[in-house]
Amino acid sequence: MGPFMGQSKGYKILTVGLVFLVWVLYFQMSWPDSTVPRPPAPRPVSRSASESTESPSLLDSLPQELANLTHLLYWPLTPEDEGDFLASTSPQASTYHLRGPAQTSYALRGYLEAILIARDHRGRPKTHGGDLFRAQLLGPDLKAGLPGDVQDLENGTYLLSFPLLWAGKAQVQVRLIHSSEAVGVLRRIWREKRATVDFVGYFRGPTGTEETVICNVDPQSTGTRRPTCQYRDVDSGELWFCAQPSTLPCSSLVGHSSGRYLKVTTPQDEALLAGKVTDKVLPQGISPIQVRMAAPGNSSLALSARPPCHPGLPATKPSGFYHQEVWHSLSCSSRSFPTVDSILGCLAGHVVHMMGDSTLRQWWEYLRDKVPSLKPMDLHATYQTGPLMAVETTRNIVLHWRAHSWPLRSLRTPVASLHSVARELGGLAGGPHTVVVLGLGAHFTTFPPSIFARRLAGIRAAVAALLAREPRTLVVIKLANTGYKSVYGSDWLTLQVNRLLRAAFADLRVAFVDAWEMTSSLAVPDNIHPGRLIVGNEVDLLLSFVCPT
Ligand SMILES: *[C@@H]1O[C@H](CO)[C@@H](O)[C@H](O)[C@H]1NC(C)=O
Ligand SMILES: *[C@@H]1O[C@H](CO)[C@@H](O)[C@H](O)[C@H]1NC(C)=O
Ligand SMILES: *[C@@H]1O[C@H](CO)[C@@H](O)[C@H](O)[C@H]1NC(C)=O
Numbered sequence: 001m002g003p004f005m006g007q008s009k010g011y012k013i014l015t016v017g018l019v020f021l022v023w024v025l026y027f028q029m030s031w032p033d034s035t036v037p038r039p040p041a042p043r044p045v046s047r048s049a050s051e052s053t054e055s056p057s058l059l060d061s062l063p064q065e066l067a068n069l070t071h072l073l074y075w076p077l078t079p080e081d082e083g084d085f086l087a088s089t090s091p092q093a094s095t096y097h098l099r100g101p102a103q104t105s106y107a108l109r110g111y112l113e114a115i116l117i118a119r120d121h122r123g124r125p126k127t128h129g130g131d132l133f134r135a136q137l138l139g140p141d142l143k144a145g146l147p148g149d150v151q152d153l154e155n156g157t158y159l160l161s162f163p164l165l166w167a168g169k170a171q172v173q174v175r176l177i178h179s180s181e182a183v184g185v186l187r188r189i190w191r192e193k194r195a196t197v198d199f200v201g202y203f204r205g206p207t208g209t210e211e212t213v214i215c216n217v218d219p220q221s222t223g224t225r226r227p228t229c230q231y232r233d234v235d236s237g238e239l240w241f242c243a244q245p246s247t248l249p250c251s252s253l254v255g256h257s258s259g260r261y262l263k264v265t266t267p268q269d270e271a272l273l274a275g276k277v278t279d280k281v282l283p284q285g286i287s288p289i290q291v292r293m294a295a296p297g298n299s300s301l302a303l304s305a306r307p308p309c310h311p312g313l314p315a316t317k318p319s320g321f322y323h324q325e326v327w328h329s330l331s332c333s334s335r336s337f338p339t340v341d342s343i344l345g346c347l348a349g350h351v352v353h354m355m356g357d358s359t360l361r362q363w364w365e366y367l368r369d370k371v372p373s374l375k376p377m378d379l380h381a382t383y384q385t386g387p388l389m390a391v392e393t394t395r396n397i398v399l400h401w402r403a404h405s406w407p408l409r410s411l412r413t414p415v416a417s418l419h420s421v422a423r424e425l426g427g428l429a430g431g432p433h434t435v436v437v438l439g440l441g442a443h444f445t446t447f448p449p450s451i452f453a454r455r456l457a458g459i460r461a462a463v464a465a466l467l468a469r470e471p472r473t474l475v476v477i478k479l480a481n482t483g484y485k486s487v488y489g490s491d492w493l494t495l496q497v498n499r500l501l502r503a504a505f506a507d508l509r510v511a512f513v514d515a516w517e518m519t520s521s522l523a524v525p526d527n528i529h530p531g532r533l534i535v536g537n538e539v540d541l542l543l544s545f546v547c548p549t
Contacts (some may be wrong), residue, residue: 030123065503066453070501073496074327076130076154078184085271086121089131089179093119102143107166109302116158126156130180132492136173138523138528145521146321165321167293172284177491186492189264196264196446196488201242202255215242215450217276217507234262236422240406256302258409306333308548312509319514322521327537334544340371345545348396351435354401355421356439362535364401385413404440425462441480445493456504477505479515481515483528511545
């Protein structure tokens with residue numbers, strides 16, 4: 001896994017916007033090593049702020065699955081916002097009711113269906129769709145819950161549907177996460193702003209002099225009108241840009257950290273995204289119901305015979321449900337690993353490579369904390385970004401975690417520790433003892449969708465190559481989970497990001513852990529870093545794929 005700078009064979013460093021000669025000189029200075037892959041033709045980048053970042057050649061190179069972003073990211077349009085806050089959807093005025101007549105009890109395996117009418121703050125029914133509601137069926141006494149299906153009829157009416165999967169009491173709860181008008185703000189900013197955050201790059205010269213500049217996913221967002229340093233991964237095409245330091249060369253970039261959250265909203269936008277209308281529970285529209293089992297003595301759970309967990313399973317809706325705090329997958333017979341021995345027995349002989357963000361680091365931390373004999377080794381690693389490693393020497397278990405590369409928001413971290421996921425995958429031999437877990441998404445909501453689509457295209461190609469050379473490798477994709485509710489990160493943005501994740505890997509033999517649904521099913525507040533109960537269930541599902549029987 002080559003370090004990023006200088007001696008790295010895989011990265012090309014070039015200065016955009018300089019004349020060709022300077023560029024060649026630069027390239028030679030940075031790359032005395034003749035084994036460096038040949039450079040691409042230099043592409044001067046226009047400095048005009050209106051120029052699109054969407055280089056057609058890059059978007060054209062997206063795999064078919066990701067090419068039609070318009071189609072993939074479809075969401076009903078919100079009519080032009082006239083700045084009338086009272087016309088936006090109100091969580092207090094919106095209501096829902098049973099679709100059919102109320103019954104004294106409901107049959108297990110049946111469905112509960114409801115109709116939701118969205119209304120504005122004046123109490124008038126909405127005439128267009130696009131609101132982000134999240135509906136749950138909860139069984140508080142049974143510590144049970146599942147995410148309901150919300151179908152947008154695009155005329156202000158929504159159909160809610162809940163499969164009845166446990167016997168006993170069940171209660172519908174519906175929340176308005178964002179009004180359609182708020183979604184309109186998020187969509188506009190997501191599509192139109194190049195970036196809603198920036199980053200800091202730390203350069204260090206041979207004499208120890210340091211310079212810091214702004215870095216970002218595109219040259220325009222580095223806040224400079226001067227030339228920029230471009231960092232491009234040869235294998236994956238991943239790009240990164242920093243304003244050129246005034247005295248030091250581009251090749252002296254050594255450190256990375258988050259920068260600022262940029263001001264991207266107007267007061268009108270902020271009213272629509274404010275806490276008092278965001279993530280608000282609707283007045284209860286349906287009394288608690290009683291679900292009865294088919295016959296006394298029958299199972300109280302509606303779990304049909306399911307295949308053992310394996311990659312390549314078709315998705316189900318929902319992907320599972322909680323009962324007695326245990327997540328049951330509907331697509332495969334997920335298992336519980338409640339004891340240290342059961343976890344050790346499953347992981348014995350495996351090397352697990354986790355790559356992603358801090359929500360995936362939680363998996364590593366969960367296993368480290370749960371299994372005393374899994375010893376963390378990287379005492380000197382930058383904890384936020386890793387690399388982290390834990391080993392169990394008697395059972396031959398190695399557990400790696402490292403942060404995905406930029407655009408990671410983190411404390412200052414060495415650039416050499418930020419490895420491209422695609423590149424790391426390229427360095428794995430794979431095999432029946434190798435488990436790869438990818439968990440990306442949360443750090444990509446601050447850029448237009450094409451940025452994540454491009455990144456996924458590279459990762460997808462690397463996963464496909466890994467599975468082609470060693471089909472017995474287990475690759476698990478953790479979808480992004482619920483949590484943030486702001487313009488920088490929001491459940492709506494996460495939903496979109498998850499569509500890209502699903503699409504990118506849809507036709508590959510990988511397993512999904514639907515962390516979105518696993519964090520959408522219980523009566524606990526959303527948290528970008530979910531609690532131990534949820535993380536434990538996510539890890540159990542991972543282990544179910546490692547040890548299906
Ligand atoms: C992308 O999807 C949209 C909406 O489904 C469709 O109208 C359009 O023709 C598609 N474009 C391409 C290039 O397939
Ligand atoms: C909304 O659309 C559905 C399906 O087309 C229709 O059945 C329903 O009557 C419509 N509701 C309103 C209020 O227009
Ligand atoms: C319910 O129990 C009966 C008798 O014990 C059995 O024949 C039937 O298959 C069971 N049904 C389900 C869905 O488990």
